[in-house]
Amino acid sequence: MSAAARHAIQQPERRLPSAQSPVDLHALQANFQPIFNLATGALHGFEGLIRPPRDSGLCSAFELFALARAADMSIELEQAAAQTLVRRFTELGLRGTLSLNFSCDTLLHLGAAPEQVDTALREIAHLGDRLVIEVTEQDVAEDVGRLVAAIDLLRHQRGKVALDDFGMAQSSLALWIQLQPEVLKLDRFFVAGIDGDSRKFETVKAIVQLAATLGSEVVAEGIERIEELIVLRDLGVQYGQGFLLGRPSADPVSELPAKVWEALGNRAIAVFPEPARIGPTIMRVDRVLNEAPCVGPTTSNNELLRVFHHHPELTAVAIVSDDGHPVGVVNRRSFIDTLSLPFHEELFGRRPCTLFMDTDPILIERSASFDELADIITDEDQRYLYDGFIITENGRYVGLGTGSALVRMVTENRIEAARYANPLTFLPGNIPISRHIDRLLQSRSGFVACYCDLDHFKPFNDQYGYWKGDEMIKLAAACLTQACNPLRDFLGHVGGDDFLVLFQSDDWQHRLLAALEQFRLRASALFNDEDRARGGIEAEDRQGRTAFFPLTTMSAGALCVHAGHSLSHEKVASRAAAAKRAAKQGRILLHVEEA
Structure with a gap:
């Protein structure tokens, strides 16, 4: 690489074109938000957040980065931001780690050659293992392989990698395994209201358990309430940040507010939100599925009679068309009683079984929920007690369910559910x-x-x-x-x-x-x-x-x-x-x- 090229990386464009006036990249403002250990209350480090220059006319970092994208200067802006944050972090003598946000484009740019990493990160490399490079999960490029290679180059600087906004992209788990981040930053979506939302609670609980297996530390972002803080602490989340703990500032706090310190110091455990239904209370149709034989519409009554004789456990038999869709059901008792009448077997034995079928059977999809099954019992239509019901998958026959099995499952389920939440x-x-x-x-x-x-x-x-x-x-x-x-x-x-x-x-x-x-x-x-x-x-x-x-x-x-x-x-x-x-x-x- 030429000296001019190295100078271009080390000294990014000084000014960002703007409709009002050029933005001086060397006048960026550095803000820091503290990150605390939730078990001890001790300061763990800071996340660096860049703000526009005071005289730029820009109101937020969002506007600043939008302007950079429009001018095709995002990489230059990110490098300038990182250097500004590290310089100010050092001047303030801040303790702990420093987390810096980098887009995938910038990481891939820096990873194009080892010498670019060495040159571009020279000012921040002295932080060593105090440096945490945050990669936003939703910003990850499709070529994850190249990104992993670029991150490996950054790891040679002895820094750590954090996967930011975890849980908000489609392939979160796969990305976690591929990038192997030392730090996982939990998106505030999962944090907000976790003390009263059993779904968020169970999700974070699973993430913390998996993080322990994969060797990642967890940071919860966006903590705004004491209740959220205590639940996260008791779940085993190691670190937290958010307005409750400390707001982003040019002169950030290094200690927790008194009320937060008192809450963490009090060893009273959190009251975890309990789901009304968990474990055995979540049941599907397969619990009552009987893969019973069926017959076609042209099957004679004599043939159907033989099916009933060979399967004495069947209370009914489904009539299914050639394409697999059920067209009716024949009840065992009424069918045999009818054919047992004088001369009925001689009169009707060779005729098709559709003669005695119910053309409007109760149909339940295999994917139906427990509540949909329970609704059968409370419905005015009580044919399920003697005909049972036909179970389908994408509209095609897969088996039968009996009324007795359904009543037993619903009863057991409600008794079990009452052990988790009183109805x-x-x-x-x-x-x-x-x-x-x-x-x-x-x-x-x-x-x-x-x-x-x-x-x-x-x-x-x-x-x-x-x-x-x-x-x-x-x-x-x-x-x-x-x-x-x-x-x-x-x-x-x-x-x-x-x-x-x-x-x-x-x-x-x-x-x-x-x-x-x-x-x-x-x-x-x-x-x-x-x-x-x-x-x-x-x-x-x-x-x-x-x-x-x-x-x-x-x-x-x-x-x-x-x-x-x-x-x-x-x-x-x-x-x-x-x-x-x-x-x-x-x-x-x-x-x-x-x-």
């Missing part, structure tokens, strides 16, 4: 409750398990009806939900009128007593005026005798589990339930025990 209150069920207790015990941080249920609820439910009873249970759920700090406290619905609250809030007792009082006041409104005036109702007790029962209230038992205490989730739940029974026996609102 009345939509609060987490027994499995999420156990998981959260295990997480609390593993974190070895203190918490309080409060078991709550309703007093004199059965007489109210019997007297006013189950729909009013459901309103009472939902009211209890609402009062307890209001008492919880969503960042620290977990509320689960054990079943019926039983709830379990796992408090990490220091003022848990004040919160709980306020919820019990709030419920007492609001529950009285569910009684009629006469019962409310009398302070209760007359109803039958468990022995069938008429007795007077006070208005429904809520009582609770609390088990205080101190930091480091060794228990199982079964023991925590059973001892909290025992404390609740003690509260009922003592006719008090709250009974507290120490673990």
Whole structure:
């Protein structure tokens, strides 16, 4: 390479043509956004962000780079930006790593020859392993092989490579494996609202687990809320950046804001969002698929009778056209009963089986969801009970489903789903409750398990009806939900009128007593005026005798589990339930025990 060419790379165009006035590339402004370790709260480094010169008339970096693309000077601008950022980073004496953004075009340009990398990056190479080159995932060129070669040249400078905006392109996973980045920057789409979105939560959880296997550190971008921060920390995301931690600035902060430091310093674990349906609750048609034989429209009734005799388990047989599309179904019982009538086999035996078929069978696509299957049971058309239903794939016959198998699957599925989320209150069920207790015990941080249920609820439910009873249970759920700090406290619905609250809030007792009082006041409104005036109702007790029962209230038992205490989730739940029974026996609102 000639000296002139090397000078052109080392000293990019000084001015970028602009409709207003040329933009001086040596007057670019350097901003830095801090990146912190989410486990320790320590500063990890900074991302360098370039801004237009103050007198350029440009309002944002977006306008600056759009202008550079229009003038075919993107590469020159990126090189000037990198050198400006490194120079200012050094002048400020900033600690930790420095992340610089490069487009694929620039990386491929620099990777065209090793000497270009050495010359162009001479000013920033002294950072060594403190330098992180960020490659935007959505900007990756089609020729990934050339990009990988260029990145390998950059790695010779002892720098690291980060894959930026991960998760927003179509081939994210393949690109991750090909580039082998030391750092993975999680796009803020997955971060925003992760504390309340089970899909984002499960996605990030899987990414963190895979990153540990592939040897990449994870940085979460765009953190703006404490709740997001704590969930990400507890998921094992190593680093984070965002407005909550520190905004981009020409004079950036190197320490976390006090409220963030306090949140990270408090070892209370995050309350993970629980999906209403996971694992066995996601079921497909294959669970009830029976690859039963079918017959064609020209099949005689005698031939169909032989099919039924050879397959005694079949409740029906589908009639399928030559192109594989079902045209009807014949019910076993009605068909055999009809042919058994005097002279019917002689009269109809040689005639086609379409004579006795139902021309409007129930059809279900193999890709149908569980909810679509469940809708069959609640539909007014109950033929599925005796004919079953035909299962198709792209409209072609693949088998039959029976009514008994469908009812069994839906019932088992709903019972299993209730273990994850209560269908009345939509609060987490027994499995999420156990998981959260295990997480609390593993974190070895203190918490309080409060078991709550309703007093004199059965007489109210019997007297006013189950729909009013459901309103009472939902009211209890609402009062307890209001008492919880969503960042620290977990509320689960054990079943019926039983709830379990796992408090990490220091003022848990004040919160709980306020919820019990709030419920007492609001529950009285569910009684009629006469019962409310009398302070209760007359109803039958468990022995069938008429007795007077006070208005429904809520009582609770609390088990205080101190930091480091060794228990199982079964023991925590059973001892909290025992404390609740003690509260009922003592006719008090709250009974507290120490673990």
